[in-house]
Amino acid sequence: MAKGRDIKEGHPIIMLADNGFRDYYKPPYDIFDAVAEGRALILSPWEYDAGKRHISHADCVALNTMAEEIAAI
Numbered sequence: 473m474a475k476g477r478d479i480k481e482g483h484p485i486i487m488l489a490d491n492g493f494r495d496y497y498k499p500p501y502d503i504f505d506a507v508a509e510g511r512a513l514i515l516s517p518w519e520y521d522a523g524k525r526h527i528s529h530a531d532c533v534a535l536n537t538m539a540e541e542i543a544a545i
Contacts, residue, residue, distance in 0.1 A: 479503060484511045486542055488535045490527040492520030 478485050479502050487503070499507060499514060506512035517538060518531075 479506050479512065482511065485513075486539075487512065487514045488538055489514055489516035490518075490531055490535060491524050492516045492518050494520045494522070 485506070493514075493516060497520075498504060499512075503512055503514070507514065517534070
């Protein structure tokens with residue numbers, strides 16, 4: 473996955489999460505450091521749902537559309 477390589481190389485990234493954030497969410501170690509350094513931003517357009525197990529096709533399309541909009545800025 474490019475994400476890991478990009479983080480290790482110090483590139484700024486924006487990640488779109490498919491299932492919000494539970495209380496006291498903490499990203500994995502490598503991403504945590506990038507967030508703390510201001511190189512990574514993690515966003516989710518949805519609230520966390522503990523029962524959500526799979527991402528739907530509609531969710532994927534929505535996230536891709538959001539990514540395209542963010543990239544165009």
